Amino acid sequence: MAVAELTIDLGALCANWRALSSLSQLDTGAVVKADAYGLGLAQVAPVLAQAGARQFFVAACEEGSALRDILGSGPEIFVFSGHMEGDTDLIRNAKLTPLLNSIDQMLRHVEALPGHSFGLQLDTGMNRLGMEDAEWRALRDIALAQRPALVMSHLACADTPAHPMNRHQLQNFVDMTDEIDAPRSLAATGGILLGEEYHFDLTRPGIGLYGGLPYTDARSVATLSVPVIQTRDVMPGETVGYSNTWTADKPTRVATIAAGYADGIIRAIGKDAWLWAGDVRCKVLGRVSMDMIAVDVTDLDEEPLALDLLNSRQGVDSVADWAGTIGYEILTNLGGRYKRRYLPA
Amino acid sequence: MAVAELTIDLGALCANWRALSSLSQLDTGAVVKADAYGLGLAQVAPVLAQAGARQFFVAACEEGSALRDILGSGPEIFVFSGHMEGDTDLIRNAKLTPLLNSIDQMLRHVEALPGHSFGLQLDTGMNRLGMEDAEWRALRDIALAQRPALVMSHLACADTPAHPMNRHQLQNFVDMTDEIDAPRSLAATGGILLGEEYHFDLTRPGIGLYGGLPYTDARSVATLSVPVIQTRDVMPGETVGYSNTWTADKPTRVATIAAGYADGIIRAIGKDAWLWAGDVRCKVLGRVSMDMIAVDVTDLDEEPLALDLLNSRQGVDSVADWAGTIGYEILTNLGGRYKRRYLPA
Numbered sequence: 001m002a003v004a005e006l007t008i009d010l011g012a013l014c015a016n017w018r019a020l021s022s023l024s025q026l027d028t029g030a031v032v033k034a035d036a037y038g039l040g041l042a043q044v045a046p047v048l049a050q051a052g053a054r055q056f057f058v059a060a061c062e063e064g065s066a067l068r069d070i071l072g073s074g075p076e077i078f079v080f081s082g083h084m085e086g087d088t089d090l091i092r093n094a095k096l097t098p099l100l101n102s103i104d105q106m107l108r109h110v111e112a113l114p115g116h117s118f119g120l121q122l123d124t125g126m127n128r129l130g131m132e133d134a135e136w137r138a139l140r141d142i143a144l145a146q147r148p149a150l151v152m153s154h155l156a157c158a159d160t161p162a163h164p165m166n167r168h169q170l171q172n173f174v175d176m177t178d179e180i181d182a183p184r185s186l187a188a189t190g191g192i193l194l195g196e197e198y199h200f201d202l203t204r205p206g207i208g209l210y211g212g213l214p215y216t217d218a219r220s221v222a223t224l225s226v227p228v229i230q231t232r233d234v235m236p237g238e239t240v241g242y243s244n245t246w247t248a249d250k251p252t253r254v255a256t257i258a259a260g261y262a263d264g265i266i267r268a269i270g271k272d273a274w275l276w277a278g279d280v281r282c283k284v285l286g287r288v289s290m291d292m293i294a295v296d297v298t299d300l301d302e303e304p305l306a307l308d309l310l311n312s313r314q315g316v317d318s319v320a321d322w323a324g325t326i327g328y329e330i331l332t333n334l335g336g337r338y339k340r341r342y343l344p345a
Numbered sequence: 346m347a348v349a350e351l352t353i354d355l356g357a358l359c360a361n362w363r364a365l366s367s368l369s370q371l372d373t374g375a376v377v378k379a380d381a382y383g384l385g386l387a388q389v390a391p392v393l394a395q396a397g398a399r400q401f402f403v404a405a406c407e408e409g410s411a412l413r414d415i416l417g418s419g420p421e422i423f424v425f426s427g428h429m430e431g432d433t434d435l436i437r438n439a440k441l442t443p444l445l446n447s448i449d450q451m452l453r454h455v456e457a458l459p460g461h462s463f464g465l466q467l468d469t470g471m472n473r474l475g476m477e478d479a480e481w482r483a484l485r486d487i488a489l490a491q492r493p494a495l496v497m498s499h500l501a502c503a504d505t506p507a508h509p510m511n512r513h514q515l516q517n518f519v520d521m522t523d524e525i526d527a528p529r530s531l532a533a534t535g536g537i538l539l540g541e542e543y544h545f546d547l548t549r550p551g552i553g554l555y556g557g558l559p560y561t562d563a564r565s566v567a568t569l570s571v572p573v574i575q576t577r578d579v580m581p582g583e584t585v586g587y588s589n590t591w592t593a594d595k596p597t598r599v600a601t602i603a604a605g606y607a608d609g610i611i612r613a614i615g616k617d618a619w620l621w622a623g624d625v626r627c628k629v630l631g632r633v634s635m636d637m638i639a640v641d642v643t644d645l646d647e648e649p650l651a652l653d654l655l656n657s658r659q660g661v662d663s664v665a666d667w668a669g670t671i672g673y674e675i676l677t678n679l680g681g682r683y684k685r686r687y688l689p690a
Contacts, residue, residue, distance in 0.1 A: 002405035002426035034607035034635055059636035060347035081347035081574050081603055102575050127585040128601050128639060129575060156587055165589055229426050230447050230474060240472040242501050244510055256473050258426055262379035262677035267670050290379055290673055291404035325612050328635055332607035
């Protein structure tokens with residue numbers, strides 16, 4: 001078997017949800033867009049529902065429709081991209097709640113689906129999605145009269161607690177929503193950790209559930225073990241891999257393992273990356289190939305059968321650091337070829 | 346609809362196969378590992394078979410088994426990772442031809458499946474997969490007596506024609522295989538372009554089929570069009586996106602489009618990337634989010650409905666350059682959320 005094994009600990013995932021939930025007083029939802037951050041919507045969503053999540057968030061109506069099939073009726077499914085052209089049937093049939101982000105979307109929604117549930121998305125400074133102050137002031141009374149299920153915004157810098165943008169957006173959100181009746185939400189994982197002021201009626205953790213920063217207390221959820229195809233001895237002066245980027249300066253035992261950038265192991269990690277054989281750290285040599293990576297296993301006493309890229313010692317944020325990116329990207333790129341194994345919640 | 350549309354031109358793909366095939370005299374196979382480089386094994390493999398490919402190459406037996414279901418009996422399916430522990434049933438049932446890369450694999454194969462087809466993989470200097478000279482000399486006569494379907498090796502630096510490694514590996518391959526009867530293969534796309542000496546009995550193009558370098562004459566195969574969720578005016582001094590990394594220095598019209606790094610648009614492209622609205626190039630602003638990207642659409646006369654990341658003007662290698670990677674990684678990371686449309690061959 002030349003495919004790596006990705007083990008997803010649903011128990012750890014639920015523990016992360018409960019821990020994040022315990023940090024706020026009111027409702028705690030769950031963000032499960034992008035196939036539950038790459039870990040599998042069909043497995044992740046039901047255990048979060050069982051743990052107590054009643055509000056789920058996805059990016060697109062297509063995702064929402066798939067989620068409704070998984071969860072059945074009951075939980076509320078919010079869609080960040082709102083009600084776009086072509087979405088009406090999905091929203092109606094799957095009972096989705098679009099988070100409307102413009103007057104255009106508001107008009108489209110009430111015309112196409114009068115009386116159907118919706119939320120409102122406000123821009124408090126990120127300039128990405130949501131109504132801006134002027135638009136909101138024009139629409140506010142009409143929109144609120146239709147009883148939105150949620151009024152929300154999103155923080156641009158919540159991963160950096162000291163960033164002045166956090167307080168600036170909080171103040172804008174309060175100014176825009178202070179006297180409304182509808183439930184309000186501002187905080188994803190980073191916002192939850194900023195403290196109670198940011199929590200409002202509903203928090204919506206994402207990355208923290210899946211074991212990523214900024215939630216430093218998260219339990220590790222994903223383990224990735226990659227089988228060894230072959231080992232060989234490389235002599236000083238010999239090169240390994242594409243473009244001869246690594247040259248041995250001493251006799252080196254090299255293992256070729258069966259995963260590469262086609263499995264979402266970002267090619268840029270190469271120069272600084274390590275894998276683990278039990279307690280021993282083994283360095284990546286040369287370039288990451290499409291389906292293979294060469295690793296220095298000289299220090300091991302035995303030929304390894306597999307090496308770990310993700311485990312309790314080395315999480316998605318370590319791998320992300322080597323590639324100059326964030327743990328979110330490592331998770332959402334986890335590959336389609338892995339054999340996936342789920343540990344029960 | 347907030348999902349991007351990925352259009353795959355199977356006609357262009359077949360034209361690329363025919364053009365690469367016409368560059369050598371004997372057989373031309375096709376590398377379809379990693380879900381046909383991200384473009385869809387189930388759609389790509391049958392049209393290549395129809396175009397005339399009779400030898401297909403995959404990375405793992407699991408891929409080979411899926412490919413056999415798609416192609417039916419007839420075409421030969423070679424597996425680069427060879428015969429690994431646990432592979433025997435897949436190899437037998439799907440009639441796969443493992444490319445054995447060590448004495449261990451050779452022993453495993455002849456013990457488990459005596460008489461079953463196999464190929465041999467030699468290491469000619471890349472130090473990644475395949476038997477080295479000493480191993481090969483020990484095994485050669487026994488192995489050849491069992492009539493391997495193919496004897497092959499892989500070039501480490503074929504994308505750089507002037508690299509001395511190419512000639513070094515060619516010489517090693519000739520030295521290791523000069524008087525054998527079995528069919529031989531050394532060249533993938535880069536090797537095909539190095540010229541006739543590198544072609545032997547079978548070439549096995551991969552990236553060139555899919556429109557990527559080093560095959561500069563390739564026809565573009567993938568087009569990616571991303572819908573606009575919302576547009577807004579941003580004033581000088583305002584910031585856009587995560588961590589406030591982009592600040593407007595003049596009034597700017599910003600479109601938020603519905604794709605991000607969870608769709609395989611590498612987060613590192615952000616700073617230098619562009620999208621297209623017809624003939625007009627539009628700059629990416631700030632960070633690529635998980636499901637969204639902000640784009641400067643100030644220069645457009647109309648509100649765009651969608652913007653193109655991949656089209657005939659801008660291929661996978663342009664996008665790769667912005668991220669400091671190669672077109673292969675852009676292709677193999679094309680996301681699972683895209684609506685895929687196939688233009689017939």
